[in-house]
Amino acid sequence: MNWIFFILTFVLLGTEQPPHFLSGEWEGHITQEDFSGITEYEIYLKLNLKGEIIEGKSFVFDGDTYAEFKIQGDIKSGLFLTFIDIEKIQFVDIPGAEWCFKKYQLVVQRKAQSIELNGTWRGHTTFSDCVPGKIYLKRCVKRA
DSSP states (O other), X not given: OHHHHHHHHXXXXXXXXXXXXXXXEEEEEEEEEETTEXXXXXXXXXXXXXXXXXXXXXXXXXXXXXXXEEEEEEEETTTEEEEEEEXXXXXXXXXXXXXXXXXXXEEEEEOSSOEEEEEEEEEEOSSSBOOOEEEXXXXXXXXX
């Protein structure tokens, strides 16, 4: 009986339509953890879903420095988002460092009053791998 429930759940999740409500603007923070502790940066995403394809932009900020990337990826089972930074559009570098080209793996989490996108990321620069971290996003609050 349990295996029937598992198969039915798998089939239903596999046929779920992508949630177009994920298109739009998201904000939150992205972390890196190393021997000196956790470093946190602000992040903003603008997502556009076309079927199961994700396109958009990511903006990562550290004070007056920032990087804007073009992103592309996909969504599976209406819950799992995977996308990558494919092009650095504009940026102000951190002295002595490079911005990471990231691969994001996020899960849609439905809360009582909101929806969150949370997960992990890893990346690389032109000379090395980046210290991976976590990412936490909420839908942007519209301001008047």
